[in-house]
Amino acid sequence: MLDTTTSTPILETLNDVFGYQSFRPFQEEVINRLIEGQDAFVLMPTGGGKSLCYQVPALHRSGMTIVVSPLISLMKDQVDALQANGVRAACYNSSLREGEARQILAQLHAQQLDLLYVAPERLLSADFIERLRLFEIALFAIDEAHCVSQWGHDFRPEYTGLGQLRNHFPAVPMVALTATAEKQTRLDIIHHLNLHNAHQVIASFDRPNIRYTVIDKAKPYLQLNAFVDSRRNESGIVYCLSRKRVDEVTQKLLHDGFSAAAYHAGMATAERKQVQEDFIRDDLQIVVATVAFGMGIDKPNVRFVVHYDLPKNLESYYQETGRAGRDGLPAEALLLFGYGDIAISRGLIEKGRNPEQKRIEIHKLNAMVAFAESGTCRRRALLGYFGEALEVDCGNCDICLNPPQRYDASEDARKALSCVYRVGQRFGIGHVIEVLRGAKTQRIYDLRHDQLSTYGIGREQNQDHWSHLLRQLIHYGYLEQDIGNYSVLKLTEAARPLLRGEVELTITRPRIKPGRKKRPERKVFGLEYDQELFNHLRVLRKQIADRDGVPPYVVFGDASLAEMAATLPTDKETFLQINGVGQAKLQRYGSEFMEEITGFMCR
Numbered sequence: 291m292l293d294t295t296t297s298t299p300i301l302e303t304l305n306d307v308f309g310y311q312s313f314r315p316f317q318e319e320v321i322n323r324l325i326e327g328q329d330a331f332v333l334m335p336t337g338g339g340k341s342l343c344y345q346v347p348a349l350h351r352s353g354m355t356i357v358v359s360p361l362i363s364l365m366k367d368q369v370d371a372l373q374a375n376g377v378r379a380a381c382y383n384s385s386l387r388e389g390e391a392r393q394i395l396a397q398l399h400a401q402q403l404d405l406l407y408v409a410p411e412r413l414l415s416a417d418f419i420e421r422l423r424l425f426e427i428a429l430f431a432i433d434e435a436h437c438v439s440q441w442g443h444d445f446r447p448e449y450t451g452l453g454q455l456r457n458h459f460p461a462v463p464m465v466a467l468t469a470t471a472e473k474q475t476r477l478d479i480i481h482h483l484n485l486h487n488a489h490q491v492i493a494s495f496d497r498p499n500i501r502y503t504v505i506d507k508a509k510p511y512l513q514l515n516a517f518v519d520s521r522r523n524e525s526g527i528v529y530c531l532s533r534k535r536v537d538e539v540t541q542k543l544l545h546d547g548f549s550a551a552a553y554h555a556g557m558a559t560a561e562r563k564q565v566q567e568d569f570i571r572d573d574l575q576i577v578v579a580t581v582a583f584g585m586g587i588d589k590p591n592v593r594f595v596v597h598y599d600l601p602k603n604l605e606s607y608y609q610e611t612g613r614a615g616r617d618g619l620p621a622e623a624l625l626l627f628g629y630g631d632i633a634i635s636r637g638l639i640e641k642g643r644n645p646e647q648k649r650i651e652i653h654k655l656n657a658m659v660a661f662a663e664s665g666t667c668r669r670r671a672l673l674g675y676f677g678e679a680l681e682v683d684c685g686n687c688d689i690c691l692n693p694p695q696r697y698d699a700s701e702d703a704r705k706a707l708s709c710v711y712r713v714g715q716r717f718g719i720g721h722v723i724e725v726l727r728g729a730k731t732q733r734i735y736d737l738r739h740d741q742l743s744t745y746g747i748g749r750e751q752n753q754d755h756w757s758h759l760l761r762q763l764i765h766y767g768y769l770e771q772d773i774g775n776y777s778v779l780k781l782t783e784a785a786r787p788l789l790r791g792e793v794e795l796t797i798t799r800p801r802i803k804p805g806r807k808k809r810p811e812r813k814v815f816g817l818e819y820d821q822e823l824f825n826h827l828r829v830l831r832k833q834i835a836d837r838d839g840v841p842p843y844v845v846f847g848d849a850s851l852a853e854m855a856a857t858l859p860t861d862k863e864t865f866l867q868i869n870g871v872g873q874a875k876l877q878r879y880g881s882e883f884m885e886e887i888t889g890f891m892c893r
């Protein structure tokens with residue numbers, strides 16, 4: 291605790307303790323409200339300075355500030371940085387040895403801490419709550435607050451109980467902070483944490499120094515190699531969806547002479563820590579990682595972020611690309627977009643057991659695909675997803691720098707907007723397209739939507755055309771999706787002049803989807819199947835058979851492998867439909883064979 295008797299101004303704390311000369315936008319406003327004892331909700335982009343919003347008040351309010359954080363590595367980085375600035379900070383988590391834990395508890399009881407970082411499950415334990423009642427608490431800071439919401443891209447059930455803090459400590463102010471939350475997630479955070487009267491700050495999501503580029507995935511390693519080869523002296527992160535892919539890409543980069551290392555949850559803690567420290571010290575140029583890497587990494591000079599695989603949602607994409615260019619200097623975000631990635635991500639989502647969570651994740655995946663397919667300025671599409679309108683194109687993305695072919699879509703746009711209105715603004719994209727194209731389905735007849743004036747007025751165009759157009763209308767702000775209500779489409783005020791013919795709309799033509807890559811096929815057992823994949827599965831079967839000491843046919847017969855190579859099962863339900871697969875073999879061998887199939891589809 292700083293000496294408050296001298297009434298140290300917060301700007302002096304900013305200068306003397308943290309070494310900054312001035313506040314960033316909104317920081318001073320939030321800090322003053324928290325010092326006064328009010329609650330706050332803070333939405334700032336990655337690199338926007340969220341941490342200072344609670345760290346400065348912690349040094350000006352009487353008592354100790356409790357910071358809730360989801361990751362041990364995130365806690366450690368923040369505590370190390372605070373201690374380097376002379377702030378009395380510590381973290382209390384499962385990584386501590388018994389002696390270290392006792393030492394921190396001793397500091398707690400001696401009131402020698404200004405900030406204590408804890409995980410939510412530790413904080414909410416009955417013993418820890420009772421322990422905290424013995425002390426004066428200055429502030430509760432809920433970092434990465436999107437974890438509270440099932441709509442958040444990193445939902446964590448243990449976060450949902452944090453609303454109890456209001457009951458246990460009604461007089462202690464609380465601040466929730468996140469860099470990635472669209473409208474529904476924001477409402478969820480405020481509801482679960484009881485922040486209904488909180489001072490809310492919604493900063494711009496725009497990171498104008500980042501150039502966004504999306505290219506079709508074709509021989510992805512060669513594309514990655516060409517990209518990083520011209521940036522050999524720059525720091526960058528390459529994100530992959532699986533540990534196996536991380537290891538493969540890392541080995542290829544090392545073979546080609548790049549300074550690279552892998553980072554994923556399958557590695558030993560000490561090894562991951564070393565990679566992280568080498569990267570921060572610029573002893574390592576490229577980290578190839580799963581999404582486990584990067585949260586809380588305050589490395590300002592990351593010049594590029596590459597997504598080797600399609601992210602599962604726009605929140606993850608935004609957060610991960612935001613790790614580039616935190617110093618405000620030019621940076622690049624490259625996404626390799628392949629349609630095979632969509633099927634893999636969808637298959638992973640379908641493995642979930644919670645139907646509502648699956649619905650949410652499918653919606654978010656669809657929004658990610660729409661962004662990748664869009665011919666709209668990338669920044670407009672990205673900011674629009676988070677509810678922020680950009681009035682003009684950014685001039686710093688692949689669409690702006692190399693514009694695709696465009697056409698006058700005014701008439702089709704009016705048809706689409708009229709159809710959304712005629713169905714009562716109560717249905718999603720799929721149903722609107724069915725009405726436009728005059729689909730003859732029982733649901734259409736039951737709803738009597740075949741009687742609408744817009745029924746069939748777009749039958750001359752295919753489904754991809756209307757899907758692309760509706761997505762563009764969302765990106766441009768003429769429509770909004772109410773994702774909290776099954777993604778129904780609703781007109782915005784901006785749609786009125788377009789509907790009335792007072793303005794025209796020019797958009798890009800839809801991306802042509804590539805056909806499935808032609809691979810050598812054979813017809814055996816009555817199936818046309820991929821011979822190359824069949825050979826891969828035979829190799830895997832032999833490895834498993836040798837490991838288990840059984841003949842290969844005991845694992846699976848050739849007929850089963852051929853059916854796998856024909857139908858490409860990537861989840862338990864579809865794998866169980868393969869002849870020769872029962873529950874026992876699904877449990878024993880399923881994950882290895884599905885992983886092999888998934889990896890093959892990504893090549």
